[in-house]
Amino acid sequence: MDIKKTNEINLLYNFYHSLLTSKQEKYMNLYYVEDFSLGEIAEQLGVSRQAVLDNIHRSVGSLEKFERELSLVEKTQEIDNVASELSKVVRENYADDKQLLDLVKRISKINEM
Known part of the structure; x- marks a missing residue:
């Protein structure tokens, strides 16, 4: 295999x-x-x-x-992809917004549990 x-x-x-x-x-x-x-x-x-x-x-x-x-694997992988893209957009365009940065971190950690 x-x-x-x-x-x-x-x-x-x-x-x-x-x-x-x-x-x-x-x-x-x-x-x-x-x-x-x-x-x-x-x-x-x-x-x-x-x-x-x-x-x-x-x-x-x-x-x-x-x-x-x-479809849990597929959905989890999609959440990871969206979280990654969102994190990039927030870092590039809203780097000073601590609340938004914290929310993005929380989304990214959901699938780590």
């Missing part, structure tokens, strides 16, 4: 992991967070490598479905 796809799945996992079943959560955590191999997960959980792979594929499908339905 390429790094771009792995990063995308990690981002989806960060947003939606609590919506997965406990079994899906365990498999995804071991594979994507703890960086265990399929064989290591299979050995630890007492299942076949194929069972691990199937569960991970189903879990990734669930994460992608959550994003299609909820």
Whole structure:
């Protein structure tokens, strides 16, 4: 799997992991967070490598479905983009307005939580 796809799945996992079943959560955590191999997960959980792979594929499908339905990643990225643009405009045109600068900082920090 390429790094771009792995990063995308990690981002989806960060947003939606609590919506997965406990079994899906365990498999995804071991594979994507703890960086265990399929064989290591299979050995630890007492299942076949194929069972691990199937569960991970189903879990990734669930994460992608959550994003299609909820769009939280997309919305968060858009908020980041708008906050960045707004910050630039405020710094360039309203650098003396402390209240406006503080509001922009608050908007930028929303997605950091």
